[in-house]
Amino acid sequence: MLENKIRLLYMLQTFDLKLMDLEEEKGDLPGIVRNLNRQLQELLSRIDEIQRTIDGHIATREQSTLDAESLNDRAESLKKQLYEVRNNKEYDAITKEINQAEAGITRKLQEADEHDSKQKELQTQLDEHKQKLETLKTELTERQSELQSVSKVHEKDELQLNHEREKIARQIPGDTLLMYDRIRVAKDGKAVVPIKRGACGGCYKTVPPQLNLLLRKNDEIHICENCGRILIAEEIAAEVNKVA
Numbered sequence: 001m002l003e004n005k006i007r008l009l010y011m012l013q014t015f016d017l018k019l020m021d022l023e024e025e026k027g028d029l030p031g032i033v034r035n036l037n038r039q040l041q042e043l044l045s046r047i048d049e050i051q052r053t054i055d056g057h058i059a060t061r062e063q064s065t066l067d068a069e070s071l072n073d074r075a076e077s078l079k080k081q082l083y084e085v086r087n088n089k090e091y092d093a094i095t096k097e098i099n100q101a102e103a104g105i106t107r108k109l110q111e112a113d114e115h116d117s118k119q120k121e122l123q124t125q126l127d128e129h130k131q132k133l134e135t136l137k138t139e140l141t142e143r144q145s146e147l148q149s150v151s152k153v154h155e156k157d158e159l160q161l162n163h164e165r166e167k168i169a170r171q172i173p174g175d176t177l178l179m180y181d182r183i184r185v186a187k188d189g190k191a192v193v194p195i196k197r198g199a200c201g202g203c204y205k206t207v208p209p210q211l212n213l214l215l216r217k218n219d220e221i222h223i224c225e226n227c228g229r230i231l232i233a234e235e236i237a238a239e240v241n242k243v244a
């Protein structure tokens with residue numbers, strides 16, 4: 001079997017498509033792992049933020065309770081003073097102070113209550129976030145090990161495919177190889193397409209009937225006038241596919 005240039009190009013493309021598939025498969029997982037990592041970091045900082053807010057509410061609640069207690073002590077001692085007053089004016093002044101202290105106690109206890117319920121509300125949120133964190137961690141671990149094993153497997157395949165590709169590429173003239181690469185980049189990786197039922201296998205535009213025959217016989221490169229891809233005879237493509 002005569003190894004013609006187009007046949008070699010088509011073989012080259014078979015390897016390039018396989019390499020592209022490997023890249024695509026692998027290309028998905030690093031993105032997923034990156035994304036999960038980002039979500040994890042966001043969740044961790046959210047948890048940290050909620051925890052700090054909770055701590056703030058706890059501290060404020062404790063302070064309010066302490067304030068209420070000291071106001072209570074103050075009210076108690078004022079009440080004792082009432083027994084020792086000498087006139088109405090003094091009595092009124094102390095009573096006023098007691099009322100103020102008692103109003104303060106009510107206010108401080110109310111504040112403590114508010115901080116308490118806010119803290120409980122946030123605690124529920126925190127628990128939910130922590131649960132989410134566990135789920136995320138598990139998924140990340142799974143995906144990371146998946147990526148690791150895929151990379152490992154692909155490493156071997158990639159090396160093998162690149163080796164085979166090089167062997168073929170070495171037999172193709174440099175300018176032809178350049179043309180192939182240019183078309184490949186422009187046409188989503190498919191530079192060489194077989195003629196199928198009288199039409200270009202890339203863009204499905206009909207090609208001259210004698211072209212398939214011509215492509216079977218000589219080594220000339222024919223480009224599809226419509227899409228610019230290199231055409232290969234249907235039969236030669238089938239032979240290459242059988243081997244690959």
Ligand SMILES: [Zn+2]
Binds near residue numbers: 201204228
């Ligand atoms: Zn075409």
